[in-house]
């Protein structure tokens with residue numbers, strides 16, 4: 318009994334020690350914002366919310382399946398059926414000004430990675446794809462500046478290359494938008510999440526939304542992205558020059574350590590494993 322009490326005391330002591338090793342990896346993924354958890358926010362329209370996912374009441378879709386595959390991480394669904402990029406910008410403005418969309422604001426602010434999977438609904442009312450691309454850029458900039466103002470640093474924002482609809486003139490329109498999205502790819506604003514690789518044969522009879530098998534295929538693309546491309550982007554944008562387990566950008570400002578010295582206080586412990594790394 319005494320032994321158990323001692324063990325519990327020791328455990329509570331260990332839990333209270335502020336260890337600095339919150340990054341670079343958590344649950345197998347780069348912890349881009351270095352808060353000790355890996356969180357992804359997926360923002361978009363009905364394909365994000367899960368319309369067509371008949372096995373889950375038309376909700377869930379690929380976000381649900383990705384979350385199920387990553388139980389130690391958070392993959393949050395901010396899909397709104399019918400959403401276009403004009404409405405997205407309005408919603409983001411409301412969220413960041415604190416007027417509405419509190420859950421979206423919190424989800425974006427705490428995210429390591431934000432996925433924008435939206436644009437196909439612009440086909441109906443908002444002119445050529447180049448204007449949609451401009452609004453996607455604006456949305457990314459709003460998220461980056463809004464989160465940076467709250468959390469100090471922006472999340473990584475990836476613009477998804479869209480699943481291709483198989484109907485009428487919307488297909489070629491989305492194809493054109495996809496080419497613009499892909500040509501705008503860059504290391505700080507990646508556009509290499511290729512949902513367009515999912516086969517059109519996995520769409521519902523509406524020729525727009527995936528079947529449950531289609532959502533499974535979209536989730537497979539997403540998971541492969543999170544495991545391969547995202548860590549490369551994160552490594553480029555979050556260097557750990559002295560290999561002590563803390564990203565350069567957080568060393569001075571958050572831990573008071575030296576990004577060029579793996580053991581700032583010379584106590585024999587790496588900064589990332591040192592309960593008091595600055596001494």
Ligand SMILES: [Ca+2]
Nearest residue numbers: 352354355429
């Ligand atoms: Ca994180």
Ligand SMILES: [Ca+2]
Nearest residue numbers: 557559561563
């Ligand atoms: Ca470091």
Ligand SMILES: [Ca+2]
Nearest residue numbers: 575578579588
């Ligand atoms: Ca260091």
